[in-house]
Amino acid sequence: MNILLIGYGKMGQTIAALAAQRGHTIAGIVDLHASQSNITDFTPATVDVAIEFTHPDSAFGNVTACLRQGIPVVCGSTGWLHHFEEARALAKELGGSMFYASNYSVGVNLFFHFNEYIAAKMAQFGGYDVAMREIHHTQKIDQPSGTALTAAEGILRNFPAKTSWRNAPAEVPTELAVISERTGDAVGTHIVTYTSDVDTLELSHAAHSREGFALGALLAAEWLPGRPGVFGMKELLGL
Numbered sequence: 001m002n003i004l005l006i007g008y009g010k011m012g013q014t015i016a017a018l019a020a021q022r023g024h025t026i027a028g029i030v031d032l033h034a035s036q037s038n039i040t041d042f043t044p045a046t047v048d049v050a051i052e053f054t055h056p057d058s059a060f061g062n063v064t065a066c067l068r069q070g071i072p073v074v075c076g077s078t079g080w081l082h083h084f085e086e087a088r089a090l091a092k093e094l095g096g097s098m099f100y101a102s103n104y105s106v107g108v109n110l111f112f113h114f115n116e117y118i119a120a121k122m123a124q125f126g127g128y129d130v131a132m133r134e135i136h137h138t139q140k141i142d143q144p145s146g147t148a149l150t151a152a153e154g155i156l157r158n159f160p161a162k163t164s165w166r167n168a169p170a171e172v173p174t175e176l177a178v179i180s181e182r183t184g185d186a187v188g189t190h191i192v193t194y195t196s197d198v199d200t201l202e203l204s205h206a207a208h209s210r211e212g213f214a215l216g217a218l219l220a221a222e223w224l225p226g227r228p229g230v231f232g233m234k235e236l237l238g239l
């Protein structure tokens with residue numbers, strides 16, 4: 001496949017290396033400083049799919065530019081979901097293909113699945129409070145992480161005692177505390193903790209490198225072309 005990389009930072013470079021190993025060609029790079037190209041320089045005649053990992057402020061513009069060019073787009077940037085429904089509407093209007101995941105790691109998507117199951121079971125048995133922590137590198141811009149938001153939504157859907165989340169210690173029992181820590185070059189750890197008077201139960205995922213994210217993004221990029229609509233990892237992995 002011919003891939004357009006949008007964003008050539010930590011993720012863009014990890015994806016480029018893995019794409020070559022999987023026999024793909026990086027047909028173009030669009031980046032703030034590492035390249036002079038624009039998305040409008042590319043068309044479906046020159047690239048099969050775009051993979052976008054940039055910045056919360058630029059993701060929506062990049063995704064919609066790809067849709068307007070008719071290029072299927074796999075987006076991994078987090079922190080732009082307030083614009084997500086606009087992007088979805090444009091994809092529908094144009095008959096385009098768009099894929100989004102707050103986390104492309106297969107392991108994290110299993111974590112999301114188990115997180116919902118555990119939340120429902122813990123609510124059924126009662127006696128537990130729940131809180132979440134996420135730990136990332138100090139360069140991370142958005143807080144809480146996109147992954148933590150997806151996991152928090154999974155808890156709110158399944159654990160009725162929690163009706164909202166707060167990116168700080170809970171002020172009332174109905175709030176789910178989502179605590180963000182930034183330290184060194186931590187790749188990404190998410191921990192959901194249930195505590196009762198007598199015990200603690202934890203579900204956690206720790207990424208050892210960015211390769212798991214890159215592999216998931218490439219699996220999505222290999223799957224997306226020819227599929228009009230808006231998709232995520234549940235569709236790709238059948239979860």
Ligand SMILES: NC(=O)C1=CN([C@@H]2O[C@H](COP(=O)(O)OP(=O)(O)OC[C@H]3O[C@@H](n4cnc5c(N)ncnc54)[C@H](OP(=O)(O)O)[C@@H]3O)[C@@H](O)[C@H]2O)C=CC1
Binds near residue numbers: 010030053077079105
């Ligand atoms: N969904 C997932 O699985 C994952 C998501 N992410 C998310 O992906 C995003 C990128 O992460 P990461 O690669 O670590 O970040 P980096 O900062 O390492 O890389 C981002 C790159 O995008 C460039 N960039 C910024 N704005 C634009 C723009 N408007 N157009 C083109 N390029 C631009 C930056 O250029 P410059 O440095 O010159 O500013 C930089 O090269 C973040 O939102 C992060 O949260 C990260 C890992 C996994």
Ligand SMILES: O=C(O)C1=N[C@H](C(=O)O)C[C@H](O)C1
Binds near residue numbers: 136146
């Ligand atoms: O910025 C990162 O690095 C990561 N961002 C994603 C997020 O916000 O959840 C995914 C992963 O945790 C790494």
